[in-house]
Amino acid sequence: MNVLLIGGTGNISAASVRLALQRGHQVTLLNRGQRPLADYEIHGAESLIADIHDEAATLAALGERTFDVVANFIAFHPADIERDIRLFQGRCAQYIFISSASAYQKPLAQAVVTESTPLKNPYWDYSRAKIACEEACIRAYRQNDFPVTIVRPSLTYDTVIPTAIGGWNDYTIIQRMRQRRPVVVHGDGSSLWTMTHATDFAKGFVGLLCNQQAIGEAFHITSDELLTWNQIYDAVGIAAGTGPVEKVHIPSSFIAKVVPTKKGSLLGDKAVSTIFDNSKIKRIVPDYQATTPFQRGIQRTLAWFEAKPKRMQTNQACHQLLDSIINAYKPAYDAARPS
Structure with a gap:
């Protein structure tokens, strides 16, 4: 063909x-x-x-x-x-x-x-x-x-680090996890997602x-594997060698106000639990089966990044963005906590 x-x-x-x-x-x-x-x-x-x-x-x-x-x-x-x-x-x-x-x-x-x-x-x-x-x-x-x-x-x-906030084309989120700095997880991290x-x-x-x-x-x-965002971030941390990561849970709507560019990818996508029925692709392509669990797949992704130093680029602006979201939310979080 x-x-x-x-x-x-x-x-x-x-x-x-x-x-x-x-x-x-x-x-x-x-x-x-x-x-x-x-x-x-x-x-x-x-x-x-x-x-x-x-x-x-x-x-x-x-x-x-x-x-x-x-x-x-x-x-x-x-x-x-x-x-x-x-x-x-x-x-x-x-x-x-x-x-x-x-x-x-x-x-x-x-x-x-x-x-x-x-x-x-x-x-x-x-x-x-x-x-x-x-x-x-x-x-x-x-x-x-x-x-x-x-x-x-x-x-x-495959060649991206698929966290919702702070990941993708560079190595910053891995550096952050290895430095034991907190990551931002939208919502309470319990919504379901498919990698x-x-x-x-x-x-x-x-x-x-x-x-x-x-x-x-x-x-x-898509895969049929369902994970919470908490599990996804912890899987990335395990692949990075840190184990479960420190997470700051922040409502998606709050993140979207602080960082308007995140509105679409959060409120229009990742903030919503999404379960896919793959019956149609399996009917038309009978041998279709997703066989790579995320924990193994993200290890392969990190190995790809680490195979060449030029891929392990970090971005200080990304660290600053995550810190700014956390710092903006902290007063609201403190005020909402029971005294």
């Missing part, structure tokens, strides 16, 4: 590229070529160097080529979808748009999320843009037979390639 992935070296996509290659697919990556493929253990993929946002340059790079599947991991706005329709209508038998499970209804009306759960997020611009992208995809499918499949990852990790390792996501994603039952459909691909 001839597959074109737009992006391909990201936290989610690199594992999907590796698995597609392992399963014998011919994989071409279209990106700006700024990340060495060897850094992501990608060997055997062809590279087309172009910025997808430059439509003329992309057309020149594509030439007359066609593909069985085109998957875009870096489309975030409806204009991106409209451009891809222009580029790939008639060039592929399947177009996969990577959306987001944060597009699902907030707050949830039912505890368990299925693919039929409504899409509505009044808190996060990112999620609303993904919803608009999905609408553009479905409109093209219905009106012009554009062969779309929509995939909704939830919090998927999915990128190698598990890849199993579902690759199983959808050229799968005729997937055309016109949407799927989320």
Whole structure:
């Protein structure tokens, strides 16, 4: 199978590229070529160097080529979808748009999320843009037979440290834990969440390639493991060698007021207990099973960071942000405590 992935070296996509290659697919990556493929253990993929946002340059790079599947991991706005329709209508038998499970209804009306759960997020611009992208995809499918499949990852990790506040692309939260400094946990830490390792996501994603039952459909691909945020932070601490970490529990609404940029990712996503029903992806991809528990997966993530010192970058501004949230909340916490 001839597959074109737009992006391909990201936290989610690199594992999907590796698995597609392992399963014998011919994989071409279209990106700006700024990340060495060897850094992501990608060997055997062809590279087309172009910025997808430059439509003329992309057309020149594509030439007359066609593909069985085109998957875009870096489309975030409806204009991106409209451009891809222009580029790939008639060039592929399947177009996969990577959306987001944060597009699902907030707050949830039912505890368990299925693919039929409504899409509505009044808190996060990112999620609303993904919803608009999905609408553009479905409109093209219905009106012009554009062969779309929509995939909704939830919090998927591999080369990021997936804490809700203070983590992600750098090593700061690990440094903080090892220094025995407190971390901020939203709410009381008891809400349920699902962490999915990128190698598990890849199993579902690759199983959808050229799968005729997937055309016109949407799927989320997540683990079935449920953890509280307290357990998640402690698992990161255990991987860091510190054991359970000192947590300061602060209401999500308070954090959002102190740091407005966190409103979307907290109130529009992580503050809400979310349980995913993965029956649909398992029905269409019968061998799909997430097999990486978070405690093992986060150890692999830390090993990836620590394999190269340049990945272990820390950010003093992140420490200052966490300290500022804690310091802002302390008077309110002290005033609310029984005397």
